[in-house]
Amino acid sequence: EAGVAQSPRYKIIEKRQSVAFWCNPISGHATLYWYQQILGQGPKLLIQFQNNGVVDDSQLPKDRFSAERLKGVDSTLKIQPAKLEDSAVYLCASSAPTVSGANVLTFGAGSRLTVL
Amino acid sequence: QKEVEQNSGPLSVPEGAIASLNCTYSDRVSQSFFWYRQYSGKSPELIMSIYSNGDKEDGRFTAQLNKASQYVSLLIRDSQPSDSATYLCAVNTGNQFYFGTGTSLTVIP
Numbered sequence: 547e548a549g550v551a552q553s554p555r556y557k558i559i560e561k562r563q564s565v566a567f568w569c570n571p572i573s574g575h576a577t578l579y580w581y582q583q584i585l586g587q588g589p590k591l592l593i594q595f596q597n598n599g600v601v602d603d604s605q606l607p608k609d610r611f612s613a614e615r616l617k618g619v620d621s622t623l624k625i626q627p628a629k630l631e632d633s634a635v636y637l638c639a640s641s642a643p644t645v646s647g648a649n650v651l652t653f654g655a656g657s658r659l660t661v662l
Numbered sequence: 663q664k665e666v667e668q669n670s671g672p673l674s675v676p677e678g679a680i681a682s683l684n685c686t687y688s689d690r691v692s693q694s695f696f697w698y699r700q701y702s703g704k705s706p707e708l709i710m711s712i713y714s715n716g717d718k719e720d721g722r723f724t725a726q727l728n729k730a731s732q733y734v735s736l737l738i739r740d741s742q743p744s745d746s747a748t749y750l751c752a753v754n755t756g757n758q759f760y761f762g763t764g765t766s767l768t769v770i771p
Contacts, residue, residue, distance in 0.1 A: 577757055588666075588750055588761035589706070602758065637705055641757065648694045648713055651752070651759050653705040 550654035564626035571640030668762035685751030694754035
């Protein structure tokens, strides 16, 4: 099966500019996640969707970050305006139950953002 | 916020040795536990999952789970230079996943 697709892979912007990242999850995966991974740290959940509804966005900086998953398939994460501390890799992941019933998370390749 | 704690390392082992990575978690109702490997500049890749107490072996990898102690570990036998990476412990509760900060492993030839 095809994996989680993300684009762009790399983006360099200046502070106060805007940027958008796109993600297409594995076909049939109802749950989609956006994680932020700062260099040297573990992934931090920004937002979780179940189909096109938000399950958890408690750690999303809503004054500058927004995300949508309008048709319950692909998703877009936007940052406007960007700050220097937003420099990170933005990982999209999707999950579905396995035959054992447990959920397993699969990541895309990530989008690396550098804010100058 | 669910806590997942790992020693950040770095951990260095000689080639052929056993590497031991540890993880503790705070939420007693956590159901599933995972180890992801992340090479520099790449995204995390699932290498092991464990759901019940005890050991689970897959090739050179063994995951160990002790729910009473809220402790998960990963043993890598016959460590190879290609095992050099950051290993992330992840804990699943319901449909949510929480990650530790990762342990950096270097296998010295």
